[in-house]
Amino acid sequence: MEVRHQDTDTRGIVDPAGLLTRVRFRRHRPAEPLRHYVEWYWLIDWDLPEPYASQIVPHPAVNLTFQWDEDEGPPYGELTGVTRSLYTRKLSGRGRVCGVKFRPGGFRPYAPAEPVSRWTDRALPAEDVFPQATGEAARTVVTPVDDRDRVAALDAFLSALAPAPDPQAALAMELVRRIRADRTVRRVGDFADAEGLSTRALQRLFSAYVGVSPKWVLLRYRIQEALDHAGTHSDTDWAALADELGYADQAHLIRDFTATVGVPPTAYAQAAAPA
Structure with a gap:
């Protein structure tokens, strides 16, 4: 299959043109020690005059996200297992998401007590899996304006988890x-x-x-x-x-x-x- 640069790879996004005209979508590489298990970080910011439903045909990957729907409440963390159906995320008002896409097969070392199938088709508060993923941790990740600061916060969060080689x-x-x-x-x-x-x-x-x-x-x-x-x-x-x-x-x-x-x-x- 064709290999693409991470900034231009939109595979899995339904109607990528429609999404990318409504949001700022970026990908960033994690710190070098994290790249074995983490494919990339993905960041989305939006400020919409009317709601929009984004749809994704998900990859076989677990995602850890820190989100902030500014009109609805404080920042929070969420863990999403592999989603086997079409994934729909409704966007409205102003908000942002800072996500960690683990490599398929790369999440288990971060939560070794459970098989990854435990999280399949589930989205749950990140604190249920990582007690460190508090509201304050989410705020640290999503509130900075500069992408470099958000990436640094994600690097710091994951580095502190220190998974054992597997x-x-x-x-x-x-x-x-x-x-x-x-x-x-x-x-x-x-x-x-x-x-x-x-x-x-x-x-x-x-x-x-x-x-x-x-x-x-x-x-x-x-x-x-x-x-x-x-x-x-x-x-x-x-x-x-x-x-x-x-x-x-x-x-x-x-x-x-x-x-x-x-x-x-x-x-x-x-x-x-x-x-």
Whole structure:
């Protein structure tokens, strides 16, 4: 799959043009010692005259966010596990979010007492997992005006957690990376064999460290590629794309895309096309 610079990668965002005309969206690298487990920080600020619903086809990643809806209350922290359905976030008034996107497989060392599947499809107060994620900690992260200060606050928060090295987390992260990068990976059983694992061992590893099954990860990355393609090409050969992404046929791609995004890929592509 195509490798992109983090500032231009909008895969997973439904209608990225619509979102980016309404919010200030940035990504930043964490401090070097944190990069093994953290993919990037993402920051969003908005000041909207009318509400807007942002929709995401989530990555197989856990996110820790510090948020401030300025018209609704004080800053707070939230932990969001891997979300298997379309994620919708309603934005209104003025606000900001400072998020930590952990690498798929990279969150478990920060909360080793529970399998990552414990948090799948859940959003809960960050203090429930990290007692340090108090309202004051959230305020320290989200209130600075300068991005450098927000990034420094995120670095300080995560560095204080000091996770122990975990070889199984490293293995899980590498396996997810291979699934994402290699379109020849089409069957979980074949992938497990190629990696010297039983299918059951691979499934147990993903449940404990990623939060979802390897098959779900494979299908999710396919859908994200199809979503990105639909948003940038109005004349897609869907049968050819289905074959490229490893689907048995076009009908399977259309079914999965519609179930995930809520509309067929052709309708999405038409809506995304420039007027």
